[in-house]
Amino acid sequence: MMIRKLRFTLKDVSVFTSTQMKLETNRWSLRRNSVQIPFQPAPTVHSLPRFQAHQAGLLRLPVPGLEETMAKYLRTVRPLLTDSEYSGTYQIVQDFIKEDGPGHQLQNYLLHRFQTKENWFSDWWLEMAYLGYRAPVAVYSNPGVTWKRRQFRNKDEYFLYASKVIAGALDFKQIIDSDRLQLEYMKKRPLDMQQHFKMFGTCRVPCTPTDHLRYHLNSQHIVVLYKNHPFKLQVYDKERRPVRRGKILQSLKKIPQYIKDNDQAVGIGYLTASNRDSWAANYEKLMRFESNASIIKDIQSSLFVLSLDDGVDPGNSADEMSMAGLIALHGNGATGNRWFDKTLNLFVTSSGFSGINYEHSPAEGPPVLQLSDHIARYLQDDQQLDEPNTPAETVEDPVLLKWVVDEDIISAVREAEIQFTKLANDVELCVLHFKYFGKEEIKKMGYSPDSFVQIAIQTTFQKLHNEPGAQYESGATRQFKHGRTEVIRTCSLESKDFGESMIKNPRNPQNLRLMNNAISSHNNYARMAVNGLGVDRHLQGLRQAAVDLGIKTPQLFLDTGFTKSSRMRISTSQVSSEFEFFLCFPPLVDDGYGCCYNIRKDDLILACSSFNNCKTTSADKFRSVLEETLLEMKLLKHNSKL
Numbered sequence: 001m002m003i004r005k006l007r008f009t010l011k012d013v014s015v016f017t018s019t020q021m022k023l024e025t026n027r028w029s030l031r032r033n034s035v036q037i038p039f040q041p042a043p044t045v046h047s048l049p050r051f052q053a054h055q056a057g058l059l060r061l062p063v064p065g066l067e068e069t070m071a072k073y074l075r076t077v078r079p080l081l082t083d084s085e086y087s088g089t090y091q092i093v094q095d096f097i098k099e100d101g102p103g104h105q106l107q108n109y110l111l112h113r114f115q116t117k118e119n120w121f122s123d124w125w126l127e128m129a130y131l132g133y134r135a136p137v138a139v140y141s142n143p144g145v146t147w148k149r150r151q152f153r154n155k156d157e158y159f160l161y162a163s164k165v166i167a168g169a170l171d172f173k174q175i176i177d178s179d180r181l182q183l184e185y186m187k188k189r190p191l192d193m194q195q196h197f198k199m200f201g202t203c204r205v206p207c208t209p210t211d212h213l214r215y216h217l218n219s220q221h222i223v224v225l226y227k228n229h230p231f232k233l234q235v236y237d238k239e240r241r242p243v244r245r246g247k248i249l250q251s252l253k254k255i256p257q258y259i260k261d262n263d264q265a266v267g268i269g270y271l272t273a274s275n276r277d278s279w280a281a282n283y284e285k286l287m288r289f290e291s292n293a294s295i296i297k298d299i300q301s302s303l304f305v306l307s308l309d310d311g312v313d314p315g316n317s318a319d320e321m322s323m324a325g326l327i328a329l330h331g332n333g334a335t336g337n338r339w340f341d342k343t344l345n346l347f348v349t350s351s352g353f354s355g356i357n358y359e360h361s362p363a364e365g366p367p368v369l370q371l372s373d374h375i376a377r378y379l380q381d382d383q384q385l386d387e388p389n390t391p392a393e394t395v396e397d398p399v400l401l402k403w404v405v406d407e408d409i410i411s412a413v414r415e416a417e418i419q420f421t422k423l424a425n426d427v428e429l430c431v432l433h434f435k436y437f438g439k440e441e442i443k444k445m446g447y448s449p450d451s452f453v454q455i456a457i458q459t460t461f462q463k464l465h466n467e468p469g470a471q472y473e474s475g476a477t478r479q480f481k482h483g484r485t486e487v488i489r490t491c492s493l494e495s496k497d498f499g500e501s502m503i504k505n506p507r508n509p510q511n512l513r514l515m516n517n518a519i520s521s522h523n524n525y526a527r528m529a530v531n532g533l534g535v536d537r538h539l540q541g542l543r544q545a546a547v548d549l550g551i552k553t554p555q556l557f558l559d560t561g562f563t564k565s566s567r568m569r570i571s572t573s574q575v576s577s578e579f580e581f582f583l584c585f586p587p588l589v590d591d592g593y594g595c596c597y598n599i600r601k602d603d604l605i606l607a608c609s610s611f612n613n614c615k616t617t618s619a620d621k622f623r624s625v626l627e628e629t630l631l632e633m634k635l636l637k638h639n640s641k642l
């Protein structure tokens with residue numbers, strides 16, 4: 001069979017424009033639909049009629065065309081490479097897709113997986129991105145979600161607020177279980193809702209060489225951590241009716257009575273924050289004791305964990321939002337009072353901070369923020385405390401679960417605390433609460449709010465480092481069965497041109513045109529990505545296919561173009577909420593930045609992060625220059641109307 005060569009040459013790759021990319025999206029969307037295999041029902045997380053009918057309308061994740069992916073790939077690597085590097089990358093791509101090259105054998109393997117699986121990529125992704133990841137999940141993988149700080153005048157208000165957080169989460173769980181969850185669509189296409197079901201009752205279990213997940217969808221208890229002591233708290237009665245909020249409050253108030261004021265237990269939670277192989281070994285040590293195995297089972301099978309952090313000192317930081325992010329991310333001194341393997345670890349500190357730390361394997365950020373928004377709305381009604389969810393009357397007292405520790409376990413916890421404290425101290429988090437304008441103003445300018453912010457982030461990096469950086473944005477692929485994400489590659493030839501021009505002369509009359517081109521390029525790539533037609537998941541699939549087939553790693557994946565474009569110097573995600581919440585995470589690489597942002601109606605919240613051990617990056621500087629860049633971009637549009 002003759003294989004068509006790429007439709008452009010080394011000389012003219014730069015003119016494979018964003019308009020052509022848009023046309024490619026439409027063309028391949030049509031092709032995808034034309035080869036769509038009829039949906040075959042499979043076991044789902046829940047057997048709910050409305051949910052099942054919704055899931056039945058999901059598409060199958062397509063396998064993009066090999067040549068089309070390579071064309072887009074070459075365009076995305078071009079701004080990151082020298083002429084010499086690009087010439088080499090171009091030749092390697094040609095060798096990969098030629099008739100006797102490895103590309104077509106690997107592509108056929110992916111097409112076979114498409115024919116035989118509901119999602120050809122999802123099981124690989126869960127393994128390569130999460131369960132096979134051996135660095136600590138705390139900081140490196142688990143995002144933190146922060147809620148607006150509260151002021152508690154006394155312990156009664158502290159426990160009252162915590163009881164309502166629990167009740168709000170249970171209320172959301174009731175909505176899911178009763179098949180009343182609002183189903184989501186993207187342009188009339190249904191979105192996969194399974195992640196919402198997998199949040200509650202799920203826990204990651206440390207193993208070697210790879211972890212696994214355990215699901216407990218019908219759990220009826222939670223675990224409360226207080227001064228490192230775990231307490232089992234029943235939140236449903238024998239008829240599976242949720243406990244009244246007032247009863248939850250009574251139970252929480254009893255917890256301090258079980259322990260002495262200064263009785264701080266060994267911080268077993270530190271072990272969950274350690275390297276996964278180390279944690280797996282220490283997990284086995286804990287499980288040697290029958291009582292510990294029972295405690296771990298209770299934690300893993302709980303609907304969620306609530307950490308009551310008593311005495312966490314926020315310090316004298318005037319930057320309250322940044323401090324809130326650090327507490328959400330790693331506990332800021334309360335790490336031993338966390339269980340980082342739990343999908344949902346809610347927390348409330350006596351100093352007024354609250355939010356969620358969540359293990360990323362089962363779900364992306366949006367479902368977790370949806371839970372957060374529900375809890376926030378629930379908290380707004382101060383009268384709800386005295387109103388029962390259902391008429392449950394009987395509830396068991398909290399049960400103190402006592403760890404059995406020997407010198408070996410105490411030594412492991414001590415070492416885990418030392419190592420994790422170093423990691424936690426290495427994270428610099430600086431939150432920019434940008435109050436000059438938000439989503440509505442950006443729309444009035446005629447731009448996609450997300451694309452506008454993405455180009456501002458890329459331009460900020462260029463200003464600070466005088467070069468473009470590979471930039472990762474998470475794009476949801478939930479219109480597909482078991483869909484998770486695809487990478488939106490923000491760095492482009494257009495964004496590079498705009499950044500360079502802004503650095504040379506912010507008042508250049510051509511800057512508006514260059515900005516428009518950069519924003520349009522991002523928008524077009526984003527559309528391809530959410531339609532399953534990005535570059536990264538296809539490349540990862542081709543690489544994994546070589547592993548499965550026992551083929552030597554193709555040169556494509558060893559080349560400078562691949563390593564530079566896949567080493568994401570800027571890791572970003574939009575996770576928006578109507579409330580003054582934000583999600584935060586650190587960079588993907590030592591010399592990079594993280595930036596998760598909430599685009600609200602009239603303001604933006606952007607959580608910027610870096611690592612202190614890197615002398616060339618600074619989250620504080622990034623925040624400052626990002627604010628400046630956002631204002632400059634608006635000014636460009638404003639001046640064009642004068």
